[in-house]
Amino acid sequence: MTVKIYDTTLRDGAQQEKVSFSVSDKIKVAKALIDFGVDYVEGGFPGSNPKDSQFFEEAKNLDWKNTKLVAFCATRHKKNKPEEDLGLKGVVNSGVKTVTVFGKTWSLHAEKILGVSKKENFDLIYSTISFLKKKGLEVIFDAEHFFDGYFDDADFALECLEQAVKAGADNLTLCDTNGGMLPWQVEEATKVAKEKFPKISIGIHAHNDSGTAEANSLGAVRAGADMVHVTVNGYGERTGNANLCVVVPDLALKMGKKFINKIDIKKLTWLSAYVAEVGNMRPPKRAPFVGKKSFTHKAGVHVAAVSKLPESYEHIDPAKVGNSRKVTVSELSGQTNIIMLARELGYRMDKGSSYTKKVLQRIKNLESEGYVFEASKASLELLLRRMHRGYNPPFKLVDFLLLDRLSRKEVEAEVQVQIGDKLQTKIAFGNGPVNALDKALREALIPYFPELKGMKLLDYKVRILDTEKATGATTRVLIESGVNGKNWTTIGCGENITKASLRALTDALEYSINI
Numbered sequence: 025m026t027v028k029i030y031d032t033t034l035r036d037g038a039q040q041e042k043v044s045f046s047v048s049d050k051i052k053v054a055k056a057l058i059d060f061g062v063d064y065v066e067g068g069f070p071g072s073n074p075k076d077s078q079f080f081e082e083a084k085n086l087d088w089k090n091t092k093l094v095a096f097c098a099t100r101h102k103k104n105k106p107e108e109d110l111g112l113k114g115v116v117n118s119g120v121k122t123v124t125v126f127g128k129t130w131s132l133h134a135e136k137i138l139g140v141s142k143k144e145n146f147d148l149i150y151s152t153i154s155f156l157k158k159k160g161l162e163v164i165f166d167a168e169h170f171f172d173g174y175f176d177d178a179d180f181a182l183e184c185l186e187q188a189v190k191a192g193a194d195n196l197t198l199c200d201t202n203g204g205m206l207p208w209q210v211e212e213a214t215k216v217a218k219e220k221f222p223k224i225s226i227g228i229h230a231h232n233d234s235g236t237a238e239a240n241s242l243g244a245v246r247a248g249a250d251m252v253h254v255t256v257n258g259y260g261e262r263t264g265n266a267n268l269c270v271v272v273p274d275l276a277l278k279m280g281k282k283f284i285n286k287i288d289i290k291k292l293t294w295l296s297a298y299v300a301e302v303g304n305m306r307p308p309k310r311a312p313f314v315g316k317k318s319f320t321h322k323a324g325v326h327v328a329a330v331s332k333l334p335e336s337y338e339h340i341d342p343a344k345v346g347n348s349r350k351v352t353v354s355e356l357s358g359q360t361n362i363i364m365l366a367r368e369l370g371y372r373m374d375k376g377s378s379y380t381k382k383v384l385q386r387i388k389n390l391e392s393e394g395y396v397f398e399a400s401k402a403s404l405e406l407l408l409r410r411m412h413r414g415y416n417p418p419f420k421l422v423d424f425l426l427l428d429r430l431s432r433k434e435v436e437a438e439v440q441v442q443i444g445d446k447l448q449t450k451i452a453f454g455n456g457p458v459n460a461l462d463k464a465l466r467e468a469l470i471p472y473f474p475e476l477k478g479m480k481l482l483d484y485k486v487r488i489l490d491t492e493k494a495t496g497a498t499t500r501v502l503i504e505s506g507v508n509g510k511n512w513t514t515i516g517c518g519e520n521i522t523k524a525s526l527r528a529l530t531d532a533l534e535y536s537i538n539i
Contacts, residue, residue, distance in 0.1 A: 026282045027275055028251040030064040030164075030197075030227065031057050031268060033299065034079075035096050037259035038068075043303045050079045051086070052302050053256075058091045060295050061287035062268075063251075066094040066124060071114020080118040090285050094164070095120045099127040099152040102140050106155035116159050123156055124197070125149075126166035129184040130173030142180055146187045153191035163193050164251075166229060170198040171205045174213045182220060195225040195251055200240060203233025203263065207243040218248030227251035230266040232258060237266040242274055245281070256299040257308055269296045269314045273345055293346035313345045366408055383411050393517055394489045394498050400515035402505075402535040403528070409538070418537045419443045419469060421530050426457050426522065439464040443472050458484065458525045465533060479507045479536045481529075486521065503528040507536060 034050050037043060045053065050067065057065050067083060068076035083093055095118050100109040115123050127149045128134040134145040149165070156163050165188040167173075173181035185196050198214060210228070218226050228244035228251070230237040241252050252275070258267030269292055275281040276289055296314040300307040309316045363380065366373040373380045386407065387397065397404040409415045422440040434453040437460035441448045448468040454460030462481065470476050483504035488497045499521045504513045512535055516527030 025250055026284050027245060028063040028225075028227075028284050029061075029268070029272060029287065030066065030094070030251055030253045031062045031255065032066040032096075032229075032253055032265065033057070033255040033259060033268075035066045035068045036253075036261070036265055037255035037257075039261040040259045040264060043259055043305060045303060047075055047078045047082060049302050050075075051082055053299055054083060054086060054093075056295055056298050056302075057256075058086070058089055059288070060291050061283070061285040062091060063284050064092050064094050064122065066096055067120075068095075069097060069111070069114065070095045070118035070120070071110065077114075077118075080120070084119060092122045092162075093120050094122045094124050096124050096126070096166075099125055099148040100155075102138065102144065102148060106151050109152075112152065112155060115156070115161075120161070122162040122164065124164040124166050125152055125156065126168045126199075127152070127184065127188070128169065128173075129167040129181045130169035131177045131180045132173075133169055134180075142183075146183060149184055150187040150191045153188055153193050157192035163191075164195040164197055164227065165193040166197050166199055168199050169201045171200045171210060171213050172202060174216075175209065178216075182217070185217060185221065189221055189224055193224070195227050196221060197227030197229050197251060197253060198244070198249070199229040200231055200237075201229075203231030203237065205230075205240055206234065206236055207239045210240040211243040211247040214244045214247035214249055225250055227253060228266075229253035231260065232263045232265060232267075235263075237264070238270045238274065241266040241271050242279065245275065245279070257296055257305070257311065259299075259303070259305075267311070270312050273313050277344065289344065290346045314347060379411075383408065386411065390517075394500050395515055395517050396500070397515070400502060400513045400528075402512035403514045403531045406514075406531055406535055406538075418473065418534060421465075421526070422447065424461060424464075424526065426460070428457065435460040437461045437464045439468060441465065441468040443469070457522050458529065461522075461526055462529055465529065469533060473537050475507075475539075476533060476536055479505055479533070481532070482506050482511065484525075486525075489517075499524045501525045501528045503532050505532040505536065507539070510539065 034045060034053060038045050054065055054067070067079055070076055070080045080095065095115045097111040097115045100106050100112060106112055128138055128145055131142060134140055134142060138145065140148065153163050153165060167185060170181055188196060196217065198217060200210065214226065214228065226249045228241050228249045230240040237258070245252065252271055253266065254268035254271050255265040256268050258264040272287060273289060273292060293314040296311065297307045363373045363375060391397065410417065420442040422442050425438040427436040434455060435457050436451065436453055437457065438449065438451045439461065450464045450468040452460055452463035452467055454463050466476060481503060485502040487500045489500055496519060498517060498519055501516045501521070501524045502513055504511060514528045514531035514535060516524040518524040
């Protein structure tokens with residue numbers, strides 16, 4: 025059985041708090057989904073608001089290849105005839121060839137929310153779908169609250185589906201709108217629907233309120249569903265929707281399912297990061313398959329095993345979804361962690377050598393002081409470089425002086441920097457000690473390393489490690505820097521917050537020179 029992937033990131037996903045797509049953003053995401061190979065892209069409610077109307081107009085200019093653009097709407101208003109209903113008019117006028125209509129299939133909603141009788145609800149479904157079919161559209165019936173309705177009043181829920189089928193619906197999508205179902209419940213109800221309507225395509229639309237959206241989607245496919253509604257990164261209202269980045273690889277790599285379109289699963293990690301970027305969201309670091317941490321190994325035993333046989337601690341080859349293996353270094357590390365990271369940098373390290381043991385001990389000592397190299401790979405790379413024979417640092421901070429007065433708004437910083445055989449002394453002013461030191465260091469270094477002109481400090485984080493020591497506590501400073509689209513993080517620790525910041529800052533500058 026082939027499975028159709030129906031993406032609703034642009035409609036249901038956009039209902040997540042803090043996710044907001046402009047028309048331009050929606051076009052970008054649509055292009056990415058087309059390129060990835062999904063079967064359906066749901067664009068929103070045409071005619072309901074200016075943004076969605078403009079999107080559907082501009083979407084006409086896209087090359088949709090084998091992907092279908094879908095408009096979304098409700099069944100007609102109970103007081104309107106189909107041909108008079110503004111929502112249905114918006115769909116028809118949008119120029120799409122596929123529409124998804126959502127209608128009530130839980131008697132509680134029909135009677136208490138819509139305020140219609142069961143019979144009237146049946147007519148809303150039938151008349152709406154009949155009208156759209158007469159317009160030549162492919163119609164997907166979104167059976168809202170189907171599972172809640174089925175377990176409350178199965179006869180009513182199934183009769184709603186019956187009315188949709190009689191009206192000509194091409195697909196019946198069963199919705200766990202409240203996200204409260206468990207996999208075996210979804211399988212049971214989906215199996216009943218498939219047995220009752222064996223010739224009709226069955227879909228699943230799952231929400232994640234019980235943390236089972238992906239499991240419910242896979243369970244529905246096991247029970248006969250051949251269409252799965254998803255959003256990229258699981259975006260959606262409340263706790264979100266079934267995650268495309270989980271469902272697609274599970275279907276393809278774990279269940280052996282084929283898709284109608286040729287989905288390029290190697291672009292999965294890229295798709296996740298790209299849509300997050302467009303939606304102004306942080307990419308999910310710990311997400312299955314696509315997160316930066318998905319194939320990260322920290323414990324020495326794990327790393328040693330993976331270096332010999334990757335499948336010993338990896339459920340798939342990360343390259344299959346466009347991801348990659350990462351090895352972190354910490355107090356839990358073994359020599360293999362260090363050796364693998366050194367290889368990435370082009371250094372040769374031998375297991376059991378005194379040099380390797382020395383590096384590992386140095387890392388463990390620093391982590392006991394508060395350093396966390398998992399979060400600051402740039403500082404770790406510099407540590408390996410500095411401990412490698414033959415490495416000459418581009419500069420050395422010899423000394424610094426700070427002058428901060430209550431009567432002055434700016435802080436004065438003086439630095440002495442050794443560059444080769446020259447000693448540079450520079451003074452700069454900033455709105456705080458770190459800013460002043462950054463300016464003074466750049467003034468000393470840029471004449472020798474002009475590439476530092478483009479480097480920017482993107483983030484500055486401070487954490488107190490042992491709060492019981494109050495103002496005498498050890499401070500951990502993380503500085504994120506970037507240039508030309510490449511970002512890196514450096515770290516400094518100590519009881520003196522200024523010196524801790526300066527360590528992270530000088531690491532950031534040295535790393536930028538070494539790129």
